[in-house]
Amino acid sequence: MLHTLNAPQQAAVRHLDGPLLVLAGAGSGKTRVITQKIAYMVDQAGYDARHIAAITFTNKAAREMQERVHGIMDPARLKGLIVSTFHSLGLQIIRTEHAALGYKPRFSILDAADAMKIISDIIGSTDKDEVRGTVGTISRLKNDFMSPDAAMLNAQSDGELRIARAYRAYQDTLFAYQAVDFDDLIRLPVELFERDKDILTKWQLRLRYLLIDEYQDTNVCQYKLVKQLTGFHGKFTAVGDDDQSIYAWRGANVENLALLKEDFPRLEVIKLEQNYRSTSRILKAANAVISNNPKLFEKQLWSELGIGDPIAVVEMKDEEHEAETVAMRILAHKFEMRTKFSDYAILYRGNHQARIIESQLRNHKIPYQISGGQSFFDKAEIKDVLGYLRLIANENDDPAFIRAVTTPKRGVGNVTLEKLGGLAAERKISLFEAVHLPSFETLVQPAQYEALQTFCAFINRIQGRATREPAGALLKELLLAIDYETWLYDSDEPRPAEAKWKNVLELVAWFDKRAEENGDSLIDMTQKIALITLLEGREEEAPDAVRLTTLHASKGLEYPHVFLIGCEEGILPHQQSIDGGMVEEERRLMYVGITRAQRSLTISYCGKRKRAGEWQITEPSRFLLELPPEEIRISGRLAGKKNVVVSKEEGKAKLANLLAGLGSKNG
Numbered sequence: 001m002l003h004t005l006n007a008p009q010q011a012a013v014r015h016l017d018g019p020l021l022v023l024a025g026a027g028s029g030k031t032r033v034i035t036q037k038i039a040y041m042v043d044q045a046g047y048d049a050r051h052i053a054a055i056t057f058t059n060k061a062a063r064e065m066q067e068r069v070h071g072i073m074d075p076a077r078l079k080g081l082i083v084s085t086f087h088s089l090g091l092q093i094i095r096t097e098h099a100a101l102g103y104k105p106r107f108s109i110l111d112a113a114d115a116m117k118i119i120s121d122i123i124g125s126t127d128k129d130e131v132r133g134t135v136g137t138i139s140r141l142k143n144d145f146m147s148p149d150a151a152m153l154n155a156q157s158d159g160e161l162r163i164a165r166a167y168r169a170y171q172d173t174l175f176a177y178q179a180v181d182f183d184d185l186i187r188l189p190v191e192l193f194e195r196d197k198d199i200l201t202k203w204q205l206r207l208r209y210l211l212i213d214e215y216q217d218t219n220v221c222q223y224k225l226v227k228q229l230t231g232f233h234g235k236f237t238a239v240g241d242d243d244q245s246i247y248a249w250r251g252a253n254v255e256n257l258a259l260l261k262e263d264f265p266r267l268e269v270i271k272l273e274q275n276y277r278s279t280s281r282i283l284k285a286a287n288a289v290i291s292n293n294p295k296l297f298e299k300q301l302w303s304e305l306g307i308g309d310p311i312a313v314v315e316m317k318d319e320e321h322e323a324e325t326v327a328m329r330i331l332a333h334k335f336e337m338r339t340k341f342s343d344y345a346i347l348y349r350g351n352h353q354a355r356i357i358e359s360q361l362r363n364h365k366i367p368y369q370i371s372g373g374q375s376f377f378d379k380a381e382i383k384d385v386l387g388y389l390r391l392i393a394n395e396n397d398d399p400a401f402i403r404a405v406t407t408p409k410r411g412v413g414n415v416t417l418e419k420l421g422g423l424a425a426e427r428k429i430s431l432f433e434a435v436h437l438p439s440f441e442t443l444v445q446p447a448q449y450e451a452l453q454t455f456c457a458f459i460n461r462i463q464g465r466a467t468r469e470p471a472g473a474l475l476k477e478l479l480l481a482i483d484y485e486t487w488l489y490d491s492d493e494p495r496p497a498e499a500k501w502k503n504v505l506e507l508v509a510w511f512d513k514r515a516e517e518n519g520d521s522l523i524d525m526t527q528k529i530a531l532i533t534l535l536e537g538r539e540e541e542a543p544d545a546v547r548l549t550t551l552h553a554s555k556g557l558e559y560p561h562v563f564l565i566g567c568e569e570g571i572l573p574h575q576q577s578i579d580g581g582m583v584e585e586e587r588r589l590m591y592v593g594i595t596r597a598q599r600s601l602t603i604s605y606c607g608k609r610k611r612a613g614e615w616q617i618t619e620p621s622r623f624l625l626e627l628p629p630e631e632i633r634i635s636g637r638l639a640g641k642k643n644v645v646v647s648k649e650e651g652k653a654k655l656a657n658l659l660a661g662l663g664s665k666n667g
């Protein structure tokens with residue numbers, strides 16, 4: 001089984017008695033070590049698969065890992081194996097231990113929009129930036145495992161005190177709704193394990209060995225969870241690459257790599273240096289760019305896959321031209337090389353860059369699959385339906401209650417809802433519960449009262465059936481009962497009702513399929529969907545299609561031919577990162593992008609770009625000047641500049657000049 005691995009990989013697989021860190025560059029087979037190690041543990045080392053948990057960062061990565069392990073081993077022997085994201089592991093723990101946490105079994109998972117709404121109410125502001133800022137700061141506190149009390153004590157200014165108060169109120173609200181947010185999925189288990197050693201012991205016995213992929217992106221909370229679960233013996237394998245840490249903005253902490261050595265003095269560190277993914281030229285380019293960052297750990301990467309084609313760096317007139325050129329190049333290349341569409345990936349810094357590419361691909365009839373973008377589950381019609389499902393799962397979920405009771409409109413007006421809200425707040429109960437208070441009847445018009453009673457009775461009836469009956473059929477019945485299709489056609493919104501209804505039917509089909517595959521009930525699926533939305537959106541299933549993805553979502557993946565678009569100052573590196581002194585993180589993102597490519601890499605930038613309706617002249621990204629001049633073929637404005645560059649030193653000097661011109665301290 002181990003013959004498909006090189007010597008250090010084999011050593012990493014065999015090392016089982018103490019903590020292990022595999023620290024290595026992109027494409028060196030870190031993820032492969034994890035999958036092979038799972039198989040080895042079950043097949044040769046006598047582990048029961050139920051005692052092994054492999055943790056990754058995205059649903060997609062988890063799915064791929066599951067498939068890979070099943071590919072090398074009889075699935076019957078892998079029964080009970082946990083392959084999941086940190087967040088779904090957290091969800092599993094909270095589900096099992098809900099009572100100890102004071103939660104009902106059917107708690108809700110709030111999405112980002114709900115969190116914004118709650119915070120907006122708490123701080124009494126509708127200013128989007130202010131609300132988003134507060135949500136972000138609270139999220140950071142949670143990821144740093146700081147409680148509201150601690151935040152209160154630590155507050156150094158009025159501003160910080162205000163945030164701490166908002167944090168406290170926010171947590172109280174979540175609890176009242178019997179809801180958790182994304183960050184709670186990790187924070188709550190850690191909190192529970194800290195105060196209840198019996199429960200922790202139970203989980204330590206269940207999860208006896210942890211394998212963690214993309215370890216460089218763990219935050220404080222996630223690190224604590226790993227430490228708690230692996231306990232004193234430190235039975236884990238963490239694999240990671242400090243140069244690919246790209247989630248600092250979400251609280252990820254590369255120092256966790258260094259911390260491991262302190263917390264686990266017996267930590268073994270294995271380095272992998274052979275890259276099995278990319279040609280030498282691509283590797284050289286990646287190494288050159290990342291060498292401009294200060295180093296945490298020294299790493300070398302080489303490959304035996306041949307020198308490969310030079311990296312193409314192309315200047316385009318504008319975004320339209322860029323999108324069209326990429327589409328044409330894919331068609332021509334595919335024709336010439338007899339490749340598949342799925343051999344190509346287009347990577348970009350921000351989701352908004354996908355739109356123009358999408359329309360050009362459609363023009364050229366090129367099938368594509370987009371991931372990491374605006375989620376299917378974020379569409380208004382889908383959220384409407386999910387509002388019902390959330391309420392059915394947990395009637396204390398007030399945001400879901402409001403959404404469902406007003407969609408479709410059933411004669412319940414704002415005044416009534418405000419009175420209901422007042423009553424619920426006064427008694428510290430949910431809206432759903434408040435409907436049933438005798439005093440509520442006296443507060444509102446009889447017709448409104450009736451409508452709300454009918455609504456709640458309807459929800460109760462479905463609740464009774466939700467755990468027993470097939471999810472898809474029940475959902476169809478619900479849609480009929482609320483006459484949602486008619487409502488869509490009657491409401492006059494710019495987006496056509498047909499498209500919305502089609503999405504709803506797609507959701508029903510998705511439920512049917514999932515129910516068939518896993519026997520999941522309506523309730524199970526409602527929680528799972530919340531996780532999918534929060535993590536990265538649903539993957540479209542398209543076997544032969546060009547992959548479109550953000551750089552963040554491309555982590556861990558590989559594609560034969562990669563187009564990295566929009567390499568301009570202000571985009572990659574992103575303007576906010578330039579302003580905030582975070583260029584190093586952007587450079588790591590560039591490194592991640594380059595190292596996704598197996599055989600060819602085309603990097604493009606535009607000469608001008610439309611911003612807020614105005615054309616602006618753009619500067620090529622500083623990262624382009626960090627590429628090794630001898631490995632790239634340039635066309636466009638940079639070509640002129642490149643002629644001047646003859647040696648590495650001159651290249652560096654030129655870069656320094658450019659950076660000085662940009663007024664940056666970085667590099």
Ligand code: ATP
Nearest residue numbers: 004005006025026027028029030031032276277556
């Ligand atoms: P990243 O940092 O991007 O996540 P990684 O270190 O996890 O990369 P893998 O995805 O595990 O790298 O491996 C990269 C590619 O190299 C995969 O296609 C994998 O199958 C292949 N590979 C890894 N190790 C070997 C090996 N010993 N022999 C042949 N192919 C290998």
Ligand code: MG
Nearest residue numbers: 030031213556
């Ligand atoms: Mg990997």
